Amino acid sequence: MSAAKPSALIRYTALRLLIFVGCFLAAGVAVHFGLVPAGLGGSNVVWVILLGLLLSAPLSYVLLRRQRDEMSEQIVSTVDRTKARLDANRTREDAVQ
Known part of the structure; x- marks a missing residue:
């Protein structure tokens, strides 16, 4: 790396x-202009955050597929290297004993 x-x-x-x-910004604008109902009482910010999360989850799933695959490959590679290092250390310890 x-x-x-x-x-x-x-x-x-x-x-x-x-x-x-x-x-989040799009949801805030939509709530501000009345396109989407505002939250109850003082929960407007929480409502906009929830709307932002609800909108961003499927977009991220679709739009970031390639980046998610790269991240997964990097994590698998790191885990494999760590396992190989642990196995090598274990083999050396067994050889010493």
Whole structure:
């Protein structure tokens, strides 16, 4: 992993956050102009956050498929390297005993 290229996990998380912020802003505008009903009492912000989450989840699932696959491959690769290192250490310990 080079220093110039951000990890797949960071890139995926940043893109998810950007999609959520965009959906949050869109939901806020829709509530402000009465296109979507406002929350009850003082729960307007919570309502807009929930709407943003509800809108961003399926968008992220569809739009970030490639980034999610890259992240998954990176995680699997890291786990495999860690398992190999643990097996090598275990083999060395068995050889010493």
